[in-house]
Amino acid sequence: MIGRIAAAVYRRGLAAVEKGDIDTLLANFRADCELIFISDTALGARLSTRADLRRWFERFGRLLPNPRFEVRRLVVGGPLxxxxxxxxxxxxxxxxxxxxxxxxxxxxxxxxxxxxxDLILEDTLTWQRASRRLVEAGHPEAGAERLGEPGA
Known part of the structure; x- marks a missing residue:
């Protein structure tokens, strides 16, 4: 039962990203949350404040508009x-x-x-190719520095 609730919270978070509803999404994060996106691209990040998370999700929305997510596997464990x-x-x-x-x-x-x-490991080669196309088409944010602390 507890695992199903956590899975529902996760899926609602993805739905909020799809809608661009950052406020609803950020309500699922504690104030001291850390988001790490492993990449040396504009989406790469190591963030630890809600303001920084907001900046990251806003950038994500500009670079990848109208995303749709398909959860292939989801495993939940541990106590509340x-x-x-x-x-x-x-x-x-x-x-x-x-x-x-x-x-x-x-x-x-x-x-x-x-x-x-929140640790995210994406196929960064696929994203790097898309980023390069965006930069070449005149979208400099796709080639911007990663957000937050270095080293993620």
Missing amino acids: WNQRLAAHVIIRSTVLGEPYQNQFAQFLTMRWGKVVE
Whole structure:
């Protein structure tokens, strides 16, 4: 039962990203949450404040408009005060009017229904190719520096 609730929270978070509803999404994160997106691209990040998370999700929305997520696998374990979620997700969007598809693994730690750590591992080669196309088409944000602390 507890695992199903955590899975529903996760899926609602993805739905909020799809709608661009950052406020609803951020309500699922604790104030001291850390988001790590492993990449040396504009989406790469190591963030630890809600303001920084907002900036990241806003950038994500500009670079990958109207994303759609398909959860292929979702595993939930642990008690409410220290839950772990692992997901394999397919993302679909458009880049310069052409279909974009990629996949990522996401690992979350939740305490009492709030995300305290969010680690995202995406196929960065696919994203780098799309980023390069965006930069060449005049979208410099796709080539911007990663957000937050270096080293993620």
